[in-house]
Every structure is written in structure tokens, then in C-alpha cells.
């Protein structure tokens with residue numbers, strides 16, 4: 001079992017109310033967070049935590065007397081109901097109490113439009129309060145941005161739904177099976193765990209398996225139109241590149257500072273706005289900065305002076321073991337690996353054809369036809385060896401015309417592709433950019449939870 005994850009044979013007696021709310025939102029999200037111990041901040045979750053900070057700062061106890069009281073951050077356990085919770089604010093008089101749950105953002109227009117997970121979280125708190133001898137008929141959701149409260153009645157339907165969800169969640173965890181992703185849900189678009197959960201990709205693989213089962217055909221593939229178009233998320237963070245002999249990256253509070261031996265501090269960046277730190281050549285980084293970045297899941301990448309990707313420093317890797325098992329199974333399945341590799345290579349050849357079409361004003365029609373034909377052959381390749389051949393032939397044609405795409409050809413010329421080491425300026429820039437691309441893909445693959453050393457095309461020998 002991975003440290004920090006739950007053992008399905010030993011599910012805790014108490015389910016946190018917040019996890020039950022997550023289960024109501026998306027069973028898979030709850031499983032990834034609670035069972036795998038994964039959490040990934042998004043702009044929304046970071047803002048929510050920031051707005052919530054003063055609620056979490058103090059922990060009060062409920063007084064014994066019968067005076068009206070307001071107690072913050074009250075922790076309760078309820079072994080019979082099987083739930084535990086931390087109530088943001090508990091208001092009451094005597095044993096009559098009202099839990100108040102704080103949420104970021106603005107209140108909806110009516111209580112009927114309240115999000116179900118908010119109702120479930122409050123109802124779970126109600127179960128804990130009742131088991132501890134309190135009388136509790138109603139809760140409140142307080143919206144921090146609009147500073148409004150909306151009431152939640154603890155009626156029979158809500159309490160029954162909450163108890164049923166508790167039983168289903170316990171059963172799900174005991175079975176040890178991660179629930180499938182939601183199908184084409186708006187919730188996935190804003191989910192901070194989408195990069196770990198991979199809803200579209202996992203659903204596609206599930207459909208492929210189902211299709212296989214239906215047709216009994218090992219090489220069957222899904223129809224293209226079933227794949228939802230992927231839109232890259234807006235970057236809230238950007239990479240920090242540090243190039244220069246004798247530079248040091250240090251941490252100071254919430255910032256990274258770049259220092260030079262000669263000039264002192266020359267630049268700085270907010271850590272929460274940094275997606276990765278790329279260090280070129282003799283740039284150093286201090287241990288506090290490294291540890292802080294590891295804790296936040298921000299990779300530190302090391303490059304040679306010439307831009308060669310040397311390695312990566314990352315915190316604890318993802319615990320999404322099912323994903324890696326699926327990757328290894330797919331990599332060990334020759335037909336599935338071939339089907340993925342065919343798409344990659346035919347797409348690559350098609351892209352090179354389009355680049356020439358757009359940027360080489362004198363490209364002969366025969367060159368474009370050849371690339372189009374090779375892309376089609378790659379799409380239907382029956383063996384990995386043939387695929388390597390189609391890719392090599394396409395690269396030769398593409399780089400044969402590459403020099404014609406250079407806009408300032410009076411200063412730069414390109415005869416052929418050479419590397420390790422590149423011997424002319426154009427090949428040097430190409431190698432540098434390939435290094436950056438390799439780094440981007442390597443860190444992306446790691447960030448998602450895959451093993452970057454096991455691919456579907458270039459197989460281990």
C-alpha cells in the first residue's frame with residue numbers, strides 16, 4: 001500500500017463530512033482524494049482556502065451552560081453514524097444548534113438552487129451533532145463573497161440521502177475499485193484533479209474495451225467522433241527560466257529570488273505563479289527553495305549549458321496506481337501499443353506536411369503527396385518496424401525541404417539535420433527546442449502520474 005493512501009481492508013470507521021460532499025460531487029474525485037491521498041490546487045481551491053483562513057485559524061469548544069454561543073471550527077465524531085466533521089461555525093443556545101458552512105463565491109438566488117454537496121456536508125454535520133446530544137433542525141451555508149446566508153432544512157429526504165451516500169462510499173472504498181470518470185460533465189472542466197483523473201482518456205479506453213467485448217475483435221478502435229475535443233486549460237502559472245553562470249535561486253517568504261554573485265538580487269517571482277523552474281548550466285538552487293517547490297508539486301528541471309535536458313527534481317509522485325497499471329498493461333499489449341503509436345506517427349507526418357504547405361512557397365506537389373501517402377500508410381501499419389520506416393522516410397522528405405521554410409535564409413542556411421552535437425546555427429536552435437519539448441513532455445507525463453520510461457512506440461529492448 002502506498003503511504004498516505006487508504007487500505008481497502010481497513011477503511012476508517014469515520015468518514016469525513018467533506019469527503020462525503022466530494023463523493024456527492026463526483027465519486028471518482030472523492031476516491032482520488034481520500035483513498036489515494038491526492039490533492040491538486042486550482043485557482044478556485046487556492047482562493048477558497050485563502051477566504052476560509054480566518055475560520056480555520058481558531059478552534060472553539062461548545063460551552064456547557066445555556067447561554068447563546070458562537071463556536072468556530074468545532075470538531076465532532078459520531079461512531080454510530082460513521083462520520084466525523086469540522087464545523088466552520090456552530091451557533092446555538094443550550095442544546096439547540098445550527099451549523100454554518102462557509103463557502104467561497106456568491107450565493108445562488110434561492111435555497112432550492114443550492115449545490116447538493118453543500119447540503120450533504122451540512123446533513124452529515126447534523127448526524128454528528130444529533131449523535132452528540134444536540135437538537136439540530138436546520139443548517140446554513142454562508143457565501144463569503146456575497147456575504148449572504150442560505151438556510152438548509154434537515155428533512156427526511158435529505159437525511160436518508162446522506163445516510164445512503166455514507167453506505168455507498170464505505171462500500172466503494174471497501175471494494176477498492178476507483179469509480180469511473182463522469183461522462184462529458186461540466187464538472188470536469190473546472191476540476192483541479194482532471195490532470196490526474198484523465199476523464200476523457202479513461203472513458204475512451206473504457207469504450208475501446210467495451211467495443212472489443214462487443215465485436216470480439218482485438219484490433220477494433222473507437223469511432224473518431226466519440227472523442228471529445230480537448231481544450232488546453234488556461235495557464236494560471238508560468239515557467240521560471242534561469243540562465244547564467246553563477247546564479248542562485250533562493251526562497252524568501254512566498255517568493256523565489258534569483259541572485260547573481262556580482263550583482264546581488266536580479267529578479268524574483270511569486271511561488272504560486274510558477275509552474276516549473278528550469279535551470280540552465282551552472283545555476284544553483286538552495287535546499288529551502290527545493291523543498292518548498294517539492295511540497296507544492298512544482299518540478300525543478302536541470303539542463304546543460306547547451307539546453308540538453310539532464311533531469312528533474314520532483315516531490316512525492318502521484319499515488320494513482322491504477323493509472324500506471326493500465327499504462328503497463330497497454331504497453332504490454334502489442335496491438336494496443338501499435339494502435340496508439342500509429343496515431344502519433346501519422347499525426348506527426350500530417351503535421352509536417354501542413355507545415356511545408358503553409359511555409360514553403362515552392363514546395364512541389366509530389367512532396368506533399370508523398371507525405372500524405374506516408375501518413376496514410378502509418379495509420380494502417382501492421383507492425384512497429386514498418387511504422388519506424390514510414391516515420392524515417394517522412395523525416396527525410398521533411399528535412400529535405402526544411403531550409404525553404406526559413407524566412408531569413410540570407411543569414412541562415414540548412415543543408416540537413418545533424419545533432420549530438422549540432423554543427424550549424426539552425427541545427428543548434430532545433431536541438432535546443434527539442435530539448436525544451438522533451439522536458440515539457442517528460443514533466444507533463446510525470447505530473448499526470450505515468451511512468452515516462454515506458455512508451456507505446458519506442459519499446460524497451
Ligand code: SF4
Nearest residue numbers: 026181182188191197
Ligand atoms: S475530472 Fe471529472 S470525473 Fe475526474 S475527478 Fe474531476 S469531476 Fe470527477
